[in-house]
Amino acid sequence: MKNSFNLTRARAETRFCENIIHFNNAGSSLMPIPVADALHNYLYQEERLGGYETAADQQESLENFYHATAKLLACGTNEIAFIENATRAWDMAFYSFKFAQGDKILTTLAEYGSNVIAYNQQAQRYGVEIVFVPNDEFGQIDIHALENLIDDRVKLISISHVPTGGGLVNPASAVGRIAQSARIPYLLDACQSIGQLPLNVDEIGCDMLSGTGRKYLRGPRGTGLLYVRQSLIEQLEPPFLDQHAATLTSPTTYQIRGDAQRFENWEQYLAGKAALGVAIDYALSYGLEAIQARIYELAQTLRNKLRGIAGVQLTDEGLEKCGIVTFATTQLTPSAIQQRLKAHQVHVSISEGSGSLVSFQHRGLTQVVRASVHYYNTDQEIDYFAELLQTMLSNQA
Ligand SMILES: Cc1ncc(COP(=O)(O)O)c(C=O)c1O
Known part of the structure; x- marks a missing residue:
């Protein structure tokens, strides 16, 4: 059955979508009009009134960030922190753990490069052991292997839900069931899945x-968020504290706040915070199930088209595949394809290097084209993209 997504609305509310074909939503999506307007208006008010006066006036829209995020993730507002990007949000949780020699971190081959750097830093500092759980035959984390790797030394299970360099959706809820039954804290990097598919933290079982x-939520750059389960917040002492995260109670004592804002800074990109709240409400107005169905359908159409082009190899793994479509070709390098597409106002990105290193080394890949679709993209754009690519590649033959 064809998905009845309100595409007319989505395109009418995406100001410049007729000028370009933007298949770089996993890099940074196009902001919808309500989000861009919220951001511009906030900045304009700061220009007119000053930052502190604007913050006082915009209290409600700033608070809305917590309400919208709590609705999105089905959690409490007290469990949410606003942080400037996904990496630092993840860091604030990860570096709150006190590891000791011999502790193990279980992760996935699809793990994001920055996270792997952080594991290695803790391995060098404290002798932590990093265990990459093998993949199953579909290229997703092998749940049975994960279960068999659980022992008393495992202090954290930490995985990327969707990797940066492929359409794989790791079975986050199956991982959550194992983490919960073993009572091991579970950190989920949802950087590429948030805004693309429904995320209910209780159903997933992540802590x-x-x-x-800026990615699938279609918010501004320089914005990110962290969820921490209430039962864990007080056990996690953030690696940095300021006088928003804690209160100085005497010259030699301080008290860390009891909610997830202990992971925040006082100084924040407030225009971005207000606009991110609008972006989340905007996503909720379509519904995450409807967004997911629309994106998956477009990505499936794109993969089917690519399969029909000689010389193209799709490189997405997993049983479930999302809106990130990756491929390489025998005729042109991914960088050459990206540049040539750009000359036609078609935007894709390249996945290479650190971000996907563990997975790519495992699979013998160095660089792939990443075409990431969002719900406002169209079948016509996909047709144009496929024809353009086919012409480009056949001109090389
Ligand atoms: C899986 C994954 N995690 C984390 C990040 C980092 O996100 P940010 O750039 O917002 O820090 C990315 C960015 O592409 C990513 O793909």
Whole structure:
């Protein structure tokens, strides 16, 4: 059955979508008009009134960030922190753990490069052991292997839900069931899945979740968020504290606040925070199930088209595949494809290097094209993209 997504609305509310074909939503999506207007208006008010006066006036729209995020993730507002990007949000949770020699972190081959750097830093500092759980035959984390790797030394399970360099959706809820039954804290990097598919932290069973604003949520750059389960907040002492995260109670004592805002800074990108709240409400107005169905359908159409082009190899793994479509070709390098598409106002990105290193080394890949679709993209754009690529590649033959 064809998905009845309100595409007319989505395109009417995406100001410049007729000028370009933007298949770089996993890099940074196009902001919808209500989000862009909220951001511009906030900044304009700061220009007119000053930052502190604007913050006082915009209290409600700033608070709305917590309400919207709590609705999105089905959690409490006290469990949410606003942080400037997904990496730092993830860091604030990860570096709150006190590891000791011999502790193990279980992760996935699809793990994001920055996270792997952080594991290695803790491995070098404290002798933590990093265990990459093998994949199953579909290229997603092998749940049975994960279960068999659980022992007393495992102090954290930490995985990327959707990797940066592929359409794989790891089975986050199956991981959550294992983490919960073993009572091991579970950190989910949802940077690429937030805004793209429904995320209910209780259904997933994660204790911490990090996300970014600019990708599938269609918020502004420089925005991100962290969820931490209430029962864990007081056990996690953030690696940095300021006088928003804690209160100085005497010259030699301080008290850390009891909610997830202990992971925040006082100084924040407030225009971005207000606009991210609008972006989340905007996503909720379509519904995350409807968004997911629309994105998956477009990505499936794109994959089917690509399968029909000689020389194209799709590189997405997993049983469930999302809106990130990756491929390489025998005729042109991914960088050459990206540049040539750009000359036609078609935007894709490249996945290479650190971000996907563990997975790509495992699979013998170095660089792939990443075409990431969002619900406001169209079948016509996909047709144009496929024809353009086919012409480009056949001109190389
Ligand atoms: C899986 C994953 N995690 C984390 C990040 C980092 O997000 P940010 O750039 O917002 O810090 C990315 C960025 O592409 C990502 O793909």
